[in-house]
Amino acid sequence: MTTGRSPSSASASAALAPASSGLGGRTALVTGGGGGIGRACAVALAEAGATVHVADVDGAAAESVAAAVGGRAHVVDLADPAAVATLPTAVDVLVNNAGMQHVAPLTAFPPERFELMQRVMVTAPFLLIRQTLPHMYRGGWGRVVNISSVHGLRASAYKAAYVAAKHGLEGLSKVTAVEGAAHGVTSNCVSPGYVRTPLVEGQIRDQAVAHGVSAEDVLSGVLLARSPVKRLIEPAEVAAAVLWLCGPHSGHITGTSLPLDGGWGAC
Numbered sequence: 576m577t578t579g580r581s582p583s584s585a586s587a588s589a590a591l592a593p594a595s596s597g598l599g600g601r602t603a604l605v606t607g608g609g610g611g612i613g614r615a616c617a618v619a620l621a622e623a624g625a626t627v628h629v630a631d632v633d634g635a636a637a638e639s640v641a642a643a644v645g646g647r648a649h650v651v652d653l654a655d656p657a658a659v660a661t662l663p664t665a666v667d668v669l670v671n672n673a674g675m676q677h678v679a680p681l682t683a684f685p686p687e688r689f690e691l692m693q694r695v696m697v698t699a700p701f702l703l704i705r706q707t708l709p710h711m712y713r714g715g716w717g718r719v720v721n722i723s724s725v726h727g728l729r730a731s732a733y734k735a736a737y738v739a740a741k742h743g744l745e746g747l748s749k750v751t752a753v754e755g756a757a758h759g760v761t762s763n764c765v766s767p768g769y770v771r772t773p774l775v776e777g778q779i780r781d782q783a784v785a786h787g788v789s790a791e792d793v794l795s796g797v798l799l800a801r802s803p804v805k806r807l808i809e810p811a812e813v814a815a816a817v818l819w820l821c822g823p824h825s826g827h828i829t830g831t832s833l834p835l836d837g838g839w840g841a842c
């Protein structure tokens with residue numbers, strides 16, 4: 576039987592069909608899902624109906640989030656490729672979120688710390704993309720969302736490893752988009768400015784003590800100095816963008832980076 580429609584017009588109208596916007600029947604893997612942004616992503620994806628695998632080096636945190644979202648916890652150190660290989664591969668949505676920071680001038684930056692950060696923030700995402708794409712390709716649908724940063728697009732002093740890793744992640748994401756397009760797989764980065772997570776709240780406290788100023792001064796004078804929107808973004812706002820990239824009307828958005836930076840990039 577012929578419908579008189581080309582495969583491309585049929586798939587275009589399928590992409591525009593009114594949403595069953597949920598992710599029911601889909602499986603997601605969120606790295607660093609035990610806290611902060613990863614936790615918010617796990618919650619949002621689960622609320623949309625996905626079965627969520629929560630991978631984190633912090634076992635108690637992973638277990639707690641997995642229990643809260645009805646998902647499964649995996650205790651892994653993403654710096655270890657052998658541990659990465661134990662994670663589930665039959666996932667439709669991969670959120671590469673786990674990350675870490677180290678602040679030091681280039682001349683004093685510990686090489687082993689630089690290398691570790693590339694392993695956790697670039698090599699592990701590469702390995703996870705590599706081992707989950709076959710399942711996505713078989714199903715003709717997949718979503719890779721990489722949690723980058725404003726520092727995936729621009730630099731700040733003293734963050735050599737972080738800026739290098741996030742720029743690397745942006746490049747990896749683009750290659751995934753180019754290769755995945757023919758298989759219904761999109762890949763994008765979500766690139767926030769400063770997010771209200773325990774990590775950032777700790778940085779604010781530390782800097783306030785170090786400089787003898789108030790937490791408000793650190794927030795407005797340092798962290799948000801380059802952001803026209805003078806507040807931290809909430810983890811749930813980042814997760815909402817991730818969820819939208821996994822939704823029914825974003826199949827044409829791929830190979831891009833979505834800044835959630837309060838206008839920082841416009842300055």
Ligand SMILES: NC(=O)c1ccc[n+]([C@@H]2O[C@H](COP(=O)([O-])OP(=O)(O)OC[C@H]3O[C@@H](n4cnc5c(N)ncnc54)[C@H](O)[C@@H]3O)[C@@H](O)[C@H]2O)c1
Pocket residue numbers: 606607608609610611612613630631632633636651652653654672673674675695722723724725766767768769770771772773774775
């Ligand atoms: N917080 C911010 O302001 C901000 C801004 C832009 C981008 N980001 C990015 O968002 C992501 C999440 O950041 P967050 O602020 O939620 O951090 P967080 O420290 O609150 O959470 C990170 C999670 O990753 C886990 N993790 C760290 N190293 C790991 C490893 N080797 N193996 C497995 N799990 C590991 C931690 O245990 C933790 O649960 C990171 O990639 C970060 O670079 C954060």
